[in-house]
Amino acid sequence: MNRILCALLVVFTYCQQASSARAVDVDFVRDVRPILQQRCYPCHGADKQKSGLRLDVKSEAFRGGDAYGPSIVAGNADASPLIQLACEADPSLRMPLDSPPLTAEEISTLTRWITEGAVWPEDADLASVEDKRDHWSFKPLTNPIPPALNGNAWVRNGVDRFIFDRLQTEGLQPAPEADRVAWLRRVSFDLIGLPPSPAEVDAFLQDQTHEAYERVVDRLLASPRYGERWAQHWLDVVRYADTHGFEVNTERPNAWPYRDYVIESFNKDTPYDRFIREQIVGDALAQDAATGFLVTASVLLPGQVGQDAPSMRLARQDSLDEIVVNVGQTFLGLSVACARCHDHKFDPISQRDYYAMQAFVAGVEYADRDLKSPAALARRAETASLQSELSGIEQQLAQLVPLARSGQERGAVNSRLNVERFPETRAQRLRFVVLATNGLEPCLDELEIFTTAGVNVALASSGARVATSGDSTVADRHERRFINDGQYGNSRSWMSSEDGHGWIEVTFAEEHSIDRVAWGRDRTGEFADRLAIDYRVEAATASGEWLVVADALDRAKLIPGKERELQTSRDGLSAAEAEEAHRLQERKDQLEEQIASAAVGQTAFAGVFRTPDVIHLLLRGDPEQPKEEVVPAVPVALGTAAAPGASELQRRSTLADWIASPRNPLTARVMANRIWQTHFGIGLVETANDFGRNGARPSHPELLDWLAGEFIRSGWSIKQMDRLIVLSSVYRQSSRHDEACAAKDADVRLLWRYPMRRLDGETIRDAMLDVSGRLQLTMGGPGFDLFDKRGGLTGFQPVETFDESGCRRMIYAHKVRRERDAVFGAFDCPDGGQSAGRRRESTTPIQALNLFNSRFTLEESAAFAARVADDAGTDVNAQIRRAYELAFNRAATAAEIADAAQVVTEFGLATLCRALFNSNEFLFFP
Structure with missing residues (x-):
């Protein structure tokens, strides 16, 4: 109704004008700006821009806000949101909110001004908009020359020249050199995260040559412990954890290959530009595990997402957002996520830029992938050989153990593995029906159906489809899709929704001659509950009739603890046959354990790639409000790199090449700053993850650019940068306090002494184990447990006593997202929920209590x-x-x-x- 009145008012106004001659044109400064100032600027002016709309600057006013596109459409008042919202009938939508509506005269003035062309003189703005691109970090490297400082004995390298020059300018003097033992402990903790041994201290003190310091640094850089130390910093930034996060927080059992890849890369001193490329396009560079970077953050997997289309679209948007955020903050030091719903308020990243970045990774999925590394391929070959031997053992056992439905008792139902053989049957469908369990709903970790040639035709990868009587779904642990995925264990199993019974029906891609099924409750041997102790196996004939081919009648009664024992007393076997059967069974057990062991390291939770989604700019970030399609492109203000119409791999390659380019103004600066931070506790830029306009300015901008240039000139060598810094006089200073210097620089940002800092939680634990003599230096592989379970909703009980496997370095602990270690988590260890560009140091009573009483x-x-x-x-x-x-x-x-x-x-x-x-x-x- 309000809009109708507005329209009538406009018509009446123009009629009056037409009848009395040409009215005076509306003037922006005289007539329009006063209305905007009084009624609009409080919410859409220089101090506040609700919904991204600013009306005190011409360019911003015509651009519009986050939701409606251009606010003013010159010559068309009806199509201008400025007029539409002023005339809105709904008070909750009408502008201005929480204020009296515009008067009829005010609306008439604005309407006439827009209809007449919305003339806004270029010099009529009362304010200006700062150019977001005019920021130090977005400009090319300056390649500064270190100050000369000729004849200064304190100066050892370019780092010292910049620092000393600034100290002189500020009237400060550097602290005396630290004693040799203090420096040795400092550099050891910095580079390998462990204290030096007494023998290493003695050797260093006895070496009085000029090269003594260099020899120590070279030894530490060559140590395998170096990669473990540096990887901890990197994993903090990328939010690495061994669970999926969110409310369900289920285990991510194959995440660790990415952690091991990072450790190995730092130990090998992989050039940083190569390191970037491997993490984005590692599948094309023989580094599949490296693409675990793309999927390190929290994610809801398919079984955890609502099955309605809007829920799935939102979940997909969230997963893509995590990748874009990871790329932006890790490599570029930018908070790009702010542009998901609207143009970035501070940095030159538009909402279109954000979705164009999303288009680079629109084909990335979170899942396990088969590794193609030499080690993984060797393990795969070993597994195939072991499985071939296992098949032969089972065939020999079949000659000694009566066939199914023979009426004779044989092996007891086994929670780990059961094999049912039956006469050759031609079928395209098979049904496994559970009639009773040893408690609660039946659970199977895998159902395998073999042809007479020994081929498992039940696998989903072979085209088999599965139907069930009902699913008790626990996301990413008990799901229908796990019953034929080829993976064993409780965490990849199916559970019925019916107490004590249920059925699974498998339809093969085509008809086969089958003679054997294999199934288990949990082939890792961890769980024996929910075990099917009474069942039957049915095959569908060509006519569609179901024929029972095997059942549990000839199985021995379940005896807890003796599930694997062959019951030969009534088998009619001779003593020699019984002995042979037991020998074969023992070998079978060994093979199953070897197969389970060989399976470790063949797969990794990493990027899995498919045809990219079509990416649209989303109104307010809402996947239910798509706008125009966008193509892959980097933010306009930061460079030129696009991949319209390119394949999925080409898209990621374009992105990786742009990030890793020495011409990118951010990449080298951000990493040089991270390297500096590892040695002084704080970067030259305090906000290591935010080099944007909302971040801190560098304390030594020339030094930062010089370090970034040195980084590139070194061939992107992180070890060379470490060496440069820890051999500098700045790093060799003592941490002695000086009142006069502290009065001018209390935070030691100018580095007039070495800044005192505490060891991080992982280093404290590792150092305690090292000093006690219990530290185990075994590298790689699945992590050890800090809690009584490896994932789930709540109720994590900490492990308090550790065997040898739990005395490894803490980087090898199974990291549960959102759960900090009971003792050392109090020392500010990040929980994997958010990126920790820099660890803050808190001091709390719980730290002392944990460290004294645990x-x-x-x-x-x-x-x-x-x-x-x-x-x-x-x-x-x-x-x-x-x-x-x-x-x-x-x-x-x-x-x-x-x-x-x-x-x-x-x-x-x-x-x-x-x-x-x-x-x-x-x-x-x-």
Whole structure:
């Protein structure tokens, strides 16, 4: 009704004008701007731009907001959202909100102005819009020359020249050089995340040559421990974890190959530009596991998403968003996600730019993929050989164990693996019917159906389709699709929705001659509940009639703990035959375990690729409101790289080439800053993940650009950059406090001393294990458990006592998203939910309580004490000296020995060791 009145008002106004002669044209400054100032600027002016709409600047006003396109359509008032919203009948939509509506006269003025062409003089703006592209990080590298500082003995390399020049400018002086042991501990923790051994300390102190420092650095850079240390920094940024996240948070059992790839890449010093390309297009570079980068973040898998179309579209948008966010913040240091719903408020990234970035990765899916590395191919060949031998063993057993339905008792129903043989039957369908279980709903990890030639025709990859009586779905753990996916274990199983019974029907791609089915409850041997103990196997004949070909009648009664024992007492076997049957069964068990072991490392949770989705710009980021299609292209303000009409792989290759180009203004700067941060605790740019306009400016902009240039000139070598920094005089400074310097630079951003910082949680744990003598240096493979379960909703109970496998470096722990380690998680370990570009250091009471009272600390203190006693014997003073050597890499003073002797005498050596673990000297960089 309100719109009708507006229209009538406009008509009446023009009629009046027509009857009295030509009315005076509406003037923007005199007539229009006062209305906008009073009624519109409070929500759409310089200070606030609701819905992305700004009306005090001509270019912004004509561009419009996030939702409606151009707000002003010159010459057409009816098509202009400015007029439409002012005349809206619904008070919740009418503009201005929460204010009286525009008067009829105001609407008439605005309508006439737009109809007459919406003339807005170029010099009529009261404000200006800052060019978002005019920002230091978006400009090319400046290639600065280090200050000369000729004759300055403090200067060792270009890093020192920039730092010292700034210190002079600010009237500051660098701190004295750290003592050799302090530097050695510092550089060891920095480069490998472990303290030096007493022998390494002695060797360094005895080496008085000029090359002593260089030799230490080269040794550390060559250590396999280096990759483990650096990978921790990288995995923080990319949000790596071993679960999928969100509410269900199920296990991601094959995520670890990406973690191992990262460790190996840093150890090999893979050039950073190659490292980028491998993580985006590793499937084309023989590095399949590297594409785990694309899918490191949280995701809802298909079984966790509502099956209605809107839910699936939203889930797909969320998964693509995670990839774009990962690429943007990791490599470019930009928060591109802000442009999902509207143009970025601060950086020159439009909503169109965001969806054009999405189009580069529109063919990426989150799933397990077969690895094609030499190691994986070797394991696959080994598995095939073992499976061939297993098939032969089963055939030999079949000659000794009566066929199904013979009326004779044979092996008991087995929770791990059961084989039912029956006379050759021609069929295209087979049904496995569960009649009873040993409790609750039946669960099967895999149903295999073999032809007479030994081919499993039940596999989904062979075209077989599955129907069931009902599914008790637990997303990514118990789903119908897992019953014939070729993978074993409870985490890849099907569960019926019916208590005690259910059925599975498999339809083959074509008719086959079959003679055997194999099935198990959980072939990893972890679970034996929900086991089908009564069942029948039916095959459909050519006429469609169902024929029972096997059942459980000739199985022995289930005896818990003896499921694998062959029952030969009533088989009519001779003693020799029974002995042979048991020998074959034992070999069969060995083969099954070997096959399970060989399967590890053949697959990885990584990018899986298909024909890209068609990507549309989405109104307010809503997949139910698609607008025009967009093609792959980088943000307009940052470069030129597009791949319209390209294949899926070509799209990702174009993206990778643009990011890894030395001409990209962000890539080298962002990584050089991350490298600097690993050595000083804070980057030259404090906001390591945000180089945009909302991020911090660099403390030393010339040094940052020089480092980025050196990085490129070194062949993108991270190890060369590490070497450059840790051999500088800046890095060699002591952490001695100076009141005068602190008064000018309390945060030590100008680096007049080495900034004191605490070890991160993983390094504290690793160092405790190293000092106690229990650290296991086994590399790679599935992680050890920090909790009593590897994924799920809630209720994670921490593991408190660890065997040897749990004494590996903490980077090899199975990382549950959103669950921090019970002891060391308090030391600001990220939970894998968000990218941790830089770890913040908090100080809380729980840290001290955990580190003093936890079972882990008590056990490592006891192990530390046992090691000291073995090394030093029973003399208390000798024990104290040895404990200080191991924990602090120095000799104990006479006063320390006197104080510690009382503790050891009264409370025991383990108590002293426990105190050393809790000391600041152990927990902080020197």
